[in-house]
Amino acid sequence: MRTAVVVGAGVGGLAAAGALARAGWKVTLLERDDRLRPGSAALVLWPNGVRALRALGLAAGLDGISTPVPPAGIRRPDGTWLVQPGVAELESPPIVVHREDLHDAFIAGLGEQVDVRGGVAVQSARVHRDRPAVGDGRVTFEADLVVAADGPDSAIRRRLAAASTFASAGFAAWRAVIPWYRAPELPAGLDPHGETLGSGQRFAYASLGERGSAGGSTRGGIYWVATVPGALRPEPPAGQLTLLRRWFSGWHAPVAQLLAATEADDLVQEPVGEITPVPETFGVPAGAGGYALVGDAAHAMPHHLAQGASLALEDVATLQTVLAGGALGPALQEYNRLRRPRILRVLQQSKKAAAVLQTRGRLAASIARVNPRTLERAAAAAAEWTGPTA
Ligand SMILES: Cc1cc2nc3c(=O)[nH]c(=O)nc-3n(C[C@H](O)[C@H](O)[C@H](O)COP(=O)(O)OP(=O)(O)OC[C@H]3O[C@@H](n4cnc5c(N)ncnc54)[C@H](O)[C@@H]3O)c2cc1C
Structure with missing residues (x-):
């Protein structure tokens, strides 16, 4: 039986562990x-x-836990349109899903056979022996395949692609879900989701509905994400919330209402950045086996296009396909051949989106040079991936 060690239990790692176990x-x-x-x-x-989830057999309950968020245009802080809705051509709309609902689906997808070990912080990765092996300083785990899904600060990537590091994009971001029972009523006539762009600041929100709405098991609530130029804030969450309320004060409804209904415990601050340069390969041979880098460990990028998790799922769906073809060495080469160019293309779109966000903060002349529709177009272009074909 072929053996695999998957490092990291985020979206990429959970999806990879389940897919390998099922295979x-x-x-x-x-x-x-x-x-x-x-x-x-x-x-x-x-x-x-969503296509990647389908390829992984994890899309069965998705309708019951997700809400469609068709592109709804972009507003200025005073509520006037910067980009009218209905521009982007998409075959199907993006969806928004509560992380806890998605997590439950992934855990169910692990099945009974995966040996889950918590409290293991991998620090080392061995390349030059007969098989790959990783360790946390106490125990060494050896396998035919190691999947490095340990996020943007990946210890394994640091060993395999030392030149590639996580660099800040000059933004900090906050996310929160206001639980359904204290979510404010959204003003009549306003879409249940929306996006607003200020001078380098961005605020987007999406209703997840009421608990159990859409006939499924969704936890409901209202999700929002705020992006602000500058470094991570050192204050405790309550202080960060005060700053956010000040930075976004005077923005059109429902921005202030959502921030007022948010509690410090709802808030998560996250760095925004990218792995640069992109590692030369996402598939590294080691003896008779090898390593596959997936998700943010391989290619973290700013969240401007909201593609990080979708790309991690694409990685895993592709890995599943190439591994079904047989020998590990050629499969890892094929994995890299399929994934690296795709990631470079999405990065290009992400940089176009970043140019819009950053230019909004500069002179009006520069604003005129960068069309804010670029954001929607870049997002639609990044979503063009039809499936893992080896
Ligand atoms: C503000 C913001 C908004 C975003 N919005 C979206 C969005 O709407 N849609 C979208 O698709 N993406 C979005 N993203 C990006 C998305 O969150 C990530 O790309 C995605 O979660 C990456 O998943 P991952 O499994 O690769 O890594 P992670 O989620 O980082 O998981 C890594 C896992 O590895 C574990 N780990 C780390 N180091 C070790 C170690 N040494 N040993 C063992 N375990 C380890 C961690 O604890 C974690 O569980 C957003 C990002 C930000 C910052």
Whole structure:
């Protein structure tokens, strides 16, 4: 039986562990936290991410836990339109899903066979022996395949692609889900989701409905994400919330209402940045086996296009396909051949989106040069991925 160690239990790692186990691999999943926890707040999944979930057999209950968020235009802080709705051509709309609901679906997808080890913070990765092996300084885990899904600060990437590091994009971001029972009523006539762009600041929100709405098991609530130029804030969450309320004061409804209804415990601050340069390969041979880098460990990028999780799922769906083809070495080469150019294309779109966000903060002349519709177009272009074909 082929063996795999998956490092990291985020979206990429959970999806990879389940896919490998279902394909008959003996899988050990290592997570540095003591237990498996959902990531923060909610996620937008674009059609490419939904296709990847489908390819992984994880899309069955998705309708019951997700809400469609068709592109709804972009407003200025005073509420007037910067970009009218209905521009982007999409075959199907993106969806928004509560992280806890998605996490439950992934845990169910792990099945009974995956050996889950919490409290294991991998520090080392061995390349030059007969098989790959990773360790946390106490125990060494050896396998035919190691999937590095340990996020933007990946210890494994640091060993395999030392030149590639996580660099700040000059933004800080906050996410929150206001639970359904204290979510404010959205003003009549306003879309249940929306996006507003100020001078480098951005605020987007999406209703997740009431608990159990859409006939499914969704936890409901209202999700929002705020992006602000500058470094991470050192204050405790209550102080960060005060700053956010000040920075976004005077913005059109429902921005202030949502920030007023948010409690410090709802809030998660996150760095915004990218892995640069992109590693030369996402598939690294080691003896008779090898490593696959997936998700943010391989290619974290700013969240401007909300593509990180969808790309991680694409990685895993592609890995599943190439591994079904047989020998590990050629499969990892093929994995890299399929994924690296795709990631470079999305990065290009992400940089176009970043140019819009950053230019909004500069002179009016520059604003005129960059069409804010670029944001929607870049997002639609990034979503064009039809499936893992080896
Ligand atoms: C503000 C913001 C908004 C975003 N919005 C969206 C969105 O709407 N849609 C979208 O698709 N993407 C979005 N993203 C990006 C998305 O969150 C990430 O791309 C995605 O979660 C990456 O998943 P991952 O599994 O690769 O990594 P992670 O989620 O970072 O998971 C890594 C896991 O590895 C574990 N780990 C780390 N180091 C070790 C170690 N040494 N040993 C063992 N375990 C370890 C961690 O504890 C974690 O569980 C957003 C990002 C930000 C910052």
